Each structure stands twice: as C-alpha cells, then as structure tokens.
Amino acid sequence: MTGTSFFSVEKIGSGRSGGTTQAESRIYNERLVVTLVRRHGQLAKTDLTRLTGLAPQTITTIVNRAAEAGLLRRLEPMRGKLGQPSVPYALNPDAAFSFGLKIDHHSADVALINFTGEVVAFERAEFVHPGPEDVMAFARSAIERLRAAHPSVLEERIAGLGIASPFHPGSLGEDAVLPQPRIQAWRKIDIRAELDRVFDWPVFLHNDGTMAVAAELMFGAGAFLADFLHAYIGHCVGGGLALDHHLHPGRNKLAGALGDMPVPAAGHGNEPTVPLSRLASLRALADRLNGADDGRIWSSPDDWGDLGPPLQDWIEAASGGLAHVVMNAVALLDIDNVVIDGAMPKEVRKEIAKATRRKLARSLAGRPQPFSVLEGAFGHLGPAIGGASIPLLVKYSNDRDVLFKD
Template sequence: MQAVKTKQRAIAEAESELIRLVRQTESVSRVELARQLSLAPSTVGLYVDRLVGEGFLQEGRKATSSSGRPPTILELNPEAGHFIGVDFEASQIAITSVDFSQQVLQQEVVRILASDSAARVVEKIEAGIRSINHGSRLLGIGVGVPGVVDHQLGEAVHYQHIAGWQHIPLVEHFTQLFDVPVYIENNIRAMALAEQWFGSARGVSDFVCLGIRSGIGAGVVIDGRLHTGRNGLAGEIGNWPCERPEKGARELVPLERIASVRAILDQLAKRITGGAKTTLTLKRNRVDLEDMVAAAENHEPLTLEVLESAAGVVGRVIAQISLLLNPEKVIVAGPLAKLTDAFLEPIRQVVYPLSNTKHARAPQIVASEFGMHGGALGAAALAVHQWKPSR
C-alpha cells in the first residue's frame, strides 16, 4: 500500500512539473516536454493524455515545421478551475482569483477596522473568499500574511498591528472550510512572487521587493529563488535600526517607526498639531492616507518634506542591502510607490551615490505595477505553482 502511495505521489510530482513547463512556455509539444523532463515520450504521452482527459490541458494549434508532420502544441485549459489569493495588513484585505492559466478573474477589497480582533479578521477573510464565485471548481488558496509565518505548522505567528494576532492556524482552518490545499507565505514575499511571475522582475534572477505599508518588509529573491532564511524570518527589515532624521537626534529606532505609511501619517499629524502650515487637515487627530497622497501629488510643501525625510532613511537602507546582495532591481510596493517625484525619486537620489562603487552599480529602483493587489496576486500564484493533481 505504501509503495502505491509513493508511486502516486511521484506521478503527481511529475505531472505538476509538466504543467509548470507548459505555464512557462507559450508553445510546447509532447516531444519537447519529454526532452525537458528527461522522460520517455511514451511516459509523457500517458501523463498528457490523462491531464487532457481531466480538463487541465488542451490540444492547441499545430507548431510550424519545415519538414514532416508538425507537432501539436499543448496549452493550459483556463476553465479547469480557479485559485484564490489573499493578502492583508492592518487596514485591508485584498482578494484575487485567477483561472488555471493565471489570468485574473476577480478582485475584491475588504476593510479592516482598528477595533477588529484576530478572530474577526479571519471571519472577514473567509467571507471574502466565499464572495468569489466563477462556476468553476476551486483548486487552491494562497494566503499572504503580515508578520512572522511558520511554514511547517501553517501558522501566522505574530503581527503587532492586529489585536490578538498570535499563532493563528490559517492553513488548517481554511483547509477544513474549503477542502482544498492552502498555502501560506509572508505577504511581502508573496508580493515578490507576483513581481517575479507577472511583473517588473520577470526574467530577473536577483531582486528585492520592498513593501512599505503599515509595516515594512522585504521579499528577497536570489538566483531566481525566494529566500526565506533559517526560521522564515528573512526580509523582516522593519526592525532595521536607523537613526532618526530629525536634527540633533542620535537615537536608533526601527525603520518602520520612521518610514512606514503609519509612521509618515503620524509624523504629519505631529507636525500639524505643532502648528506647521499645511493644507492638510486632521480627522480624529490623524491624517487620512488618501489626503496625504493627494497632497503629495499637488506638491504640498509639508507633505513633500516629511516624505523626503522618510525616503532618505529608506534610501540608506536600500544602499546597504545593495552592497550586501547586489540585486539587479529593487521594487517598491505599497501606496507610496506611485509617488514618483515625492518618494521614489528621493530614494534614488540617496541610493545611487552610495551604491555606485568602483566595481558595483546601483540597482534599478522601480515602482510595483500591481497597486494594492500585488500580494494577493502573488499568493494566488503561490497556490497555482504549488498545486498538484490528485493521484
């Protein structure tokens, strides 16, 4: 019996690798698959016939050939099923569904209230997943989680910005609810996967995705592989010790207390309360994110000053990361990424002089293309690429 299960797992692995090759290649034949998988053409034929019969693959057009009968190209069947990706942080949940060929089907956003407990956030994630309905079968769920993740236990270990967020067994919980495979990853690393598979990092083997939202984290890809570290803590740079940018301040504090969206909004509120002149107004003693973004786009002086100060600190951190890892690109994700003149350009102005050394060149610093749905798209892609047919 054990031998049968082992053989079935091996077949599922081989078939999932076959599907991954079809995903990566716009046109591939059975012969080419056999060559890339180092398997006999007859074995590949059996796998392909089964996957076509089950509706995961479909026979496409004929390949062009100068001689002989042209081979038939294999394609993914987009209607074979769908995958759902979830990404959340302190203020919102983003949900994205993709079909079997990884084309986006639907995107939703659910707000998280400051009063929401961990249990309430899990309930909102569940409701958001249930709101996705395409008529095709659900094949898998990926969840991008803020803070620390335990991959082995399938737990979200800790996140300081949601009350009671400690050791939440998300994989077990959602597997029981939806009866499909569930995969978990840190949400900034999920953003990096989205950039690698769909975005600015396609074809780039070494890059860093820097997510700046309620906290700050980094998804690090080295030699084409996501780097998680010994305990899954790689990229937790929100705690990177940085010097406050205020004049005369020599105190070292965590990066995210200076340059996260939350910290920038707090700094603006502090300056306004202290009498600084600005067109911004406080709402319940806070500055609204949308108002801050609009003010930056309108070149409001106080907003530009605070953003430039935070960007300088981020730039110095990126310069140190660059000297350590030598990435080709650094992709900035989050609501500040679209502020090219007010935030991205000041970062570049700090990074380039510090990173252009005698034998090294500064990385390209670009904005993510995905907006608020990058992490959810990456989480969906994680489910897609981890999925295996049942055998």
C-alpha cells in the same frame, strides 16, 4: 484529474535528507514544464526539450498529460520556418483558481485569482481595529459570495486559500496602533487553523511581505528575474526574497523583514539610526501629514490626490532608507534587482523607485551586471494576490523545497 501527480503530491517523511525516488523525479519534471511555460508565456515541445535537457519523448509525454489534465492549452501552430510547424503551449487560465486573504491594520481583502494570476473577483472590508473574529467572518462570507457569483469556478479546481497577515505569530510584536486587547486576541488565535476547519482546501499563512514577493515571483516582474529583493510599503515596510527563481521565506518564514533593518535616522532627533519602517512606511507618511490627508492614504490606495510637500519629503526619506537597505542586501546576497511596491498610487510608487535608483546609481555602477530598481506590478493588491499565489505555487511549481521537504 484528482489523484494524478499534478494534483496529489506527498511530502517526504521527516528524516529524509537526500535523493529522490523515480516518482518524485517525474513529479519534479512535470512541475518544471508547467513552471517554464508560466515563465515564458508559451513554449513548444522543442523549446521545452532544449530548456530542460529531457528527452523529446519524455517532454511529449509530460506535455500531453498536462494538456489532458487541463493545465496547458494547445495554441495555433507557428508557420513560416523550415520543417514542421511549431506548436506552442500556454497555461490554461481556467485550470485552477485560488483565494487570497490580506489583513492589515485598517482593512481586509479577499481576492479570487485564476491559474495565470488574473483577478477574477475582489472584495474589501474596512475596520477601525481589525480583530480575528471580524476578519474570519468577513473572509467566510466574502468567499461564499464570490463562489456564488462565479459558479464556473468548480470546487475541484480550487487550489486553496493563502493568508497574508502582519499579525503572523512569528512577526507580531508591540504595536502602537492596535489596542492591547486586539493584539492579545491575535496572539491567542491561529487564524490558519480556524479557517482550515471551514474549507475543504489547504490554507496557508505567511506574513504579508512574503506573500507580496510571491505575487511578484509568480505573476509580475519577478517572473523574469532569477534573484531579487522585494520591498513592500504598507502600514509598515515588509519584504521578501527570491533566489534562483524560488521564494526564500527563511527557516522562520521571516526572510526579507526589511522594516526592522536600521538605517540612518535622517533627522529623527538624536538617534543615529532608526528602523526602516520609521522612515518609509505609510504610518511614517501619516505622521508627516498629521491628519491633513483625511485618511486618504488608507482608504484610497489608488488615488491620494495632492498631498503637497509632506509627500515629497516622505519620498525622499523613504528612498534614502531603501537605498541603504538595498546596499547592504547587495553586499550580502550579490543580487542585481530590487522590486519596490506598496499600497499607494502608481505615480507615487514610480517616484520612490526613481529616487531610490538615483541614490544607488553611483554606488552600484561598478557591478558586473547592471543593477535594476523596478516597480512592482500589483500595488495594494499585492499581498492578496500573493496569498492566492501560494496554493498555486505549492500545488504546481517545481520548487524542490515545497515538493520534497516538510
């Protein structure tokens, strides 16, 4: 189906600031139908008519085209009600695939996901101090191996590659972990451009916090939330923002940079405030453990074993810092949800969310809508799945910013 509006969308040239053509409206409506089916799991044509306000014949045309293109699959009719049986449609998991590359201070991950966000294949490589050449060599070889192992993933079905990196040009600052030569190497190279030369599909680059919120928005708890703040706890604390069901990266692609936000110092010397990452990051936990974890928090994100009182102290400090940041975000953005995730075991993530919820309960009790503190769905896989979700979002979502802006 290459060449249809489902697969080939041209951006409007610079200078256009308003209005859409008939073709652009058709593309938007097609994407809207696919997005609504993704969000709800399955929908009949009558449901789509009600949700979109489009004419029944328009919905029939769009759904039939999407089914012919392989994006939607027809399910068994639902009987038991008056009138004709309702025929629901769902996404076809094999309609499209995408690769995600996650880079951090200790490892790199490559994930291959399908159209519904299921991880088809995954590889990880660990590094002492990752450099761009090492990461690019791993990405090329891992993608080659995963494609060879899954020959049913056809070239024309691959939407692209999304890179989630803390060494994003807009967010790379001084780093106390990477040696200066490595930092300089990351500053000099455009990894997106380098990998774009290797593959025939589009390659995207965002910071790892933005990518993690994209995973939650497309495939996790955020799919059912109109607005939410996302906090991702890794080597540093990243974050992202979703508004009105759309990813909001900001003009400089740095919206939701929670780790830099000042919070009460909580015993950090004479400093009244410190950046959130000084309290809530895995690096802050490693400092508390002082080597007692034998590197488990970096190498075993699903099972840390028993880390004792230092872990409990870190959870208390991290949740306090997160609660402070959330209070400020609520005051500024009027949101009702925060999703907390990170490269950590599920039980630790659960404890941080519970402690944050407890600290916010009294302060936010008077809001018109109950405030929710939710656990993220993906853990250490979040940035890689988020990276892979960006090509799918760009190619198949109804986000007007993605469709109609440079």
